[in-house]
Amino acid sequence: xxxxxxxxxxxxxAGVSLxxxxxxxxxxxxxxxxxxxxxxxxxxxxxxxxxxxxxxIRPGGTSKTLGLIIGDLANPYYSGLTQAIEGYARDxxxxxxxxxxxxxxxxxDRLVDRLMEQRTDALIVVPPxxxxxxxxxxxxxxxxLVFLDRPLDFVGADVILSDNSGGxxxxxxxxxxxGARRVAFIGDALSIYTMRERYAGYLLALHDAGLEVDxxxxxxxxxxxxxxxxxxxxxxxxxxxxxxxxxxxxxxxxALLAFREHGRLPLIGFDDFEAAYFTTPAVSVVSQDISQMxxxxxxxxxxxxxxxxxxxxxxxxxxxxxxxxxxxP
Amino acid sequence: xxxxxxxxxxxxxAGVSLxxxxxxxxxxxxxxxxxxxxxxxxxxxxxxxxxxxxxxIRPGGTSKTLGLIIGDLANPYYSGLTQAIEGYARDxxxxxxxxxxxxxxxxxDRLVDRLMEQRTDALIVVPPxxxxxxxxxxxxxxxxLVFLDRPLDFVGADVILSDNSGGxxxxxxxxxxxGARRVAFIGDALSIYTMRERYAGYLLALHDAGLEVDxxxxxxxxxxxxxxxxxxxxxxxxxxxxxxxxxxxxxxxxALLAFREHGRLPLIGFDDFEAAYFTTPAVSVVSQDISQMxxxxxxxxxxxxxxxxxxxxxxxxxxxxxxxxxxxP
DNA sequence: TTGTATGCGTTATCAT
DNA sequence: ATGATAACGCATACAA
Numbered sequence: 300x301x302x303x304x305x306x307x308x309x310x311x312x313a314g315v316s317l318x319x320x321x322x323x324x325x326x327x328x329x330x331x332x333x334x335x336x337x338x339x340x341x342x343x344x345x346x347x348x349x350x351x352x353x354x355x356i357r358p359g360g361t362s363k364t365l366g367l368i369i370g371d372l373a374n375p376y377y378s379g380l381t382q383a384i385e386g387y388a389r390d391x392x393x394x395x396x397x398x399x400x401x402x403x404x405x406x407x408d409r410l411v412d413r414l415m416e417q418r419t420d421a422l423i424v425v426p427p428x429x430x431x432x433x434x435x436x437x438x439x440x441x442x443x444l445v446f447l448d449r450p451l452d453f454v455g456a457d458v459i460l461s462d463n464s465g466g467x468x469x470x471x472x473x474x475x476x477x478g479a480r481r482v483a484f485i486g487d488a489l490s491i492y493t494m495r496e497r498y499a500g501y502l503l504a505l506h507d508a509g510l511e512v513d514x515x516x517x518x519x520x521x522x523x524x525x526x527x528x529x530x531x532x533x534x535x536x537x538x539x540x541x542x543x544x545x546x547x548x549x550x551x552x553x554a555l556l557a558f559r560e561h562g563r564l565p566l567i568g569f570d571d572f573e574a575a576y577f578t579t580p581a582v583s584v585v586s587q588d589i590s591q592m593x594x595x596x597x598x599x600x601x602x603x604x605x606x607x608x609x610x611x612x613x614x615x616x617x618x619x620x621x622x623x624x625x626x627x628p
Numbered sequence: 629x630x631x632x633x634x635x636x637x638x639x640x641x642a643g644v645s646l647x648x649x650x651x652x653x654x655x656x657x658x659x660x661x662x663x664x665x666x667x668x669x670x671x672x673x674x675x676x677x678x679x680x681x682x683x684x685i686r687p688g689g690t691s692k693t694l695g696l697i698i699g700d701l702a703n704p705y706y707s708g709l710t711q712a713i714e715g716y717a718r719d720x721x722x723x724x725x726x727x728x729x730x731x732x733x734x735x736x737d738r739l740v741d742r743l744m745e746q747r748t749d750a751l752i753v754v755p756p757x758x759x760x761x762x763x764x765x766x767x768x769x770x771x772x773l774v775f776l777d778r779p780l781d782f783v784g785a786d787v788i789l790s791d792n793s794g795g796x797x798x799x800x801x802x803x804x805x806x807g808a809r810r811v812a813f814i815g816d817a818l819s820i821y822t823m824r825e826r827y828a829g830y831l832l833a834l835h836d837a838g839l840e841v842d843x844x845x846x847x848x849x850x851x852x853x854x855x856x857x858x859x860x861x862x863x864x865x866x867x868x869x870x871x872x873x874x875x876x877x878x879x880x881x882x883a884l885l886a887f888r889e890h891g892r893l894p895l896i897g898f899d900d901f902e903a904a905y906f907t908t909p910a911v912s913v914v915s916q917d918i919s920q921m922x923x924x925x926x927x928x929x930x931x932x933x934x935x936x937x938x939x940x941x942x943x944x945x946x947x948x949x950x951x952x953x954x955x956x957p
Numbered sequence: 958t959t960g961t962a963t964g965c966g967t968t969a970t971c972a973t
Numbered sequence: 974a975t976g977a978t979a980a981c982g983c984a985t986a987c988a989a
Contacts, residue, residue, distance in 0.1 A: 303769060305966055316976045321968060329974060346767020351745045352691060353966035356682040356981050358631075360968080364725070364746070372714065378707035382728065385701065389727060389739075394746060396693070396725050398718060399711065410718075416680045417693070417723060438675020440632060555906060574903040577884060634982055645960045650984060658958060682982035685965050689984085960989075966981105973976080 304345040312341035324349060355418065365600065366414035366422045367397040368407060369447075376570065376589060377425070380447065383593025384423060391601055393420070404431035415442075421600035426451050428491055443603035445596045449492045450613065457599050458613040459592050463493050463569075466585035466618030467500025468507075470567040471544050473583075473626050475508045479542035479565055483534050484517040485527050485554060486546030494519065497546045497569055516540050527553020535561045541628075548572045551582060566625045580624030592616050633674040641670035653678055684747065694929065695748035696726040697739050698776075699756065705899065705918060706754070709776065712922025713752060720930060722749070733760035744771075750929035755780050757820055772932035774925045778821045779942065786928050787942040788921050792822050792898075795914035795947030796829025797836075799896040800873050802912075802955050804837045808871030808894055812863050813846040814856050814883060815875030823848065826875045826898055845869050856882020864890045870957075877901045880911060895954045909953030921945050 310317045315334055322330050323338045355362045365388050369377040385395045400407035407427040421443040434453040444456040474482050484501050487494050505512055516534055521527035527550040534540045542565040545551040551568030568584045575582035639646045644663055651659050652667045684691045694717050698706040714724045729736035736756040750772040763782040773785040803811050813830050816823050834841055850856035856879040863869045871894040874880040880897030897913045904911035
């Protein structure tokens with residue numbers, strides 16, 4: 300396997316200077332037509348390709364690459380974000396290096412280091428649940444940085460969030476409007492940012508309706524669908540609830556499993572999922588605008604890369620309440 | 629924003645030579661303890677990070693980066709592959725640049741060019757449905773190359789496929805074993821490689837059972853779930869079928885939609901999907917070992933990168949028949 | 958054990 | 974319009 304041809308090879312083959320080839324390759328105009336033809340021919344003959352890595356180390360050079368750290372690509376929420384980011388970036392000449400932290404802080408930190416060493420032009424990061432090293436200890440200069448899905452304090456970083464609280468509030472309000480008075484909250488630990496927000500929305504909706512909060516019908520230990528199912532199970536058996544707000548996908552699925560045994564209750568889940576369409580009635584959900592969030596993240600970093608230096612801001616992306624039937628008694 | 633510190637800065641700060649810093653950074657052992665300490669200190673003080681891009685352009689240098697082209701990350705099949713590849717690569721110090729062709733040949737070709745210019749150490753490619761430029765016209769040298777999910781002729785490239793034919797055959801055989809005599813084939817165009825293979829498996833199973841092929845109960849125009857639904861619909865109305873083999877996800881979902889109207893028939897689908905668990909009975913499927921395929925792809929290219937020069941081969945990854953109830957009358 | 962000099966492929970400067 | 978030369982950040986040969 301011989302080595303890849305370089306600009307020098309092209310220059311020699313075309314009988315011109317290195318710089319002229321560089322000009323040609325970079326699409327500069329001031330270049331003799333005859334020479335251009337010779338160069339084009341040599342490029343084709345040799346199968347020459349630019350070496351972007353080499354170009355990127357020059358002063359002012361860029362890798363035309365974005366770094367992305369998410370939790371886990373197998374999760375449709377993250378793969379949706381990744382797809383949106385990659386699509387937006389690709390249309391503008393950027394490639395995306397995406398890596399999964401598996402929600403581990405240590406792995407997240409390793410990936411941050413690695414991406415910085417790779418000199419990606421910007422970083423889009425979903426902070427892991429298990430928190431990583433403090434960003435304030437990051438050596439400067441930091442490339443444009445966006446936190447996605449969960450906020451973190453770091454001067455100069457933009458933040459993009461779903462309207463977790465507002466979405467939960469509207470869902471619970473809808474359940475109440477349909478007659479529910481004792482709405483169960485089924486979710487994960489409140490140490491998780493999104494859970495805190497959704498729980499806050501739940502509380503707001505209860506307050507709006509003048510209902511009291513009953514801690515006994517709030518489950519924050521539903522880490523798996525099975526745990527969610529048994530939580531709903533227990534609450535239904537003691538018949539102390541008349542509706543369910545499932546604060547994430549796993550909770551929604553758990554509720555569905557419990558319903559198989561005990562019949563259904565009005566239900567709204569947070570975050571859409573494919574199976575939601577295939578139950579009877581179909582499951583109503585608070586739908587997050589994933590592609591908007593991803594697009595926005597990519598847009599922000601690319602804008603910063605092209606010089607925009609507006610102040611870093613927190614963007615709250617609205618959610619949509621998708622009513623499909625399961626919210627009714 | 630000041631520039632990032634370089635090895636030179638560290639060397640000056642620590643009062644040692646460039647080379648010594650290089651040694652330290654690369655973890656070489658023969659280095660005075662006192663110097664090592666000074667260097668470590670300088671690195672921390674300056675917030676120095678290696679520039680992997682710069683290191684990679686050196687002779688024999690590598691980018692520690694894999695290029696991956698898939699159809700579309702929003703598809704769980706592709707995001708599963710990507711996750712498996714990224715995980716395997718990450719554990720071995722490699723990052724993955726993944727990009728979606730959206731099944732467009734032109735976009736696929738652009739991405740190939742771009743990734744080659746980026747000098748990723750290897751390429752893993754799912755050839756787009758809409759075929760791209762001929763690989764035999766690729767200028768050498770080509771990095772290690774693996775075709776995933778669909779075969780393509782290119783000397784030196786490994787190929788990884790699911791056992792599409794065998795999986796379909798076992799599914800249809802199971803339907804027949806449960807009493808079906810007229811099994812509908814619901815799928816997409818046979819111009820698609822995987823469809824051809826699955827159809828071949830369907831034919832084999834019929835042949836094994838001594839059943840005749842009836843083109844009237846073979847639908848190869850189910851490009852969407854709606855089209856699949858109406859195909860099943862029509863066949864059920866004329867009651868010319870007694871079971872359904874759905875050759876992909878969309879076909880399975882379409883069949884489920886049709887069943888809502890007309891009651892169910894025995895059904896097995898190709899490729900697993902989340903909603904399959906939430907119907908009654910749950911949908912039986914031919915499950916592809918996606919993570920095995922991804923892992924294998926990464927393993928092959930990394931092996932080649934570390935010098936293995938075994939002959940390029942085609943790997944057929946077995947499928948599993950997951951029986952959940954829907955295969956029964 | 959440490960340092961000097963050189964080169965990787967590219968682009969920028971500055972001259973012609 | 975074109976070209977010689979230097980520089981980017983790093984790692985290797987080769988000395989010392």
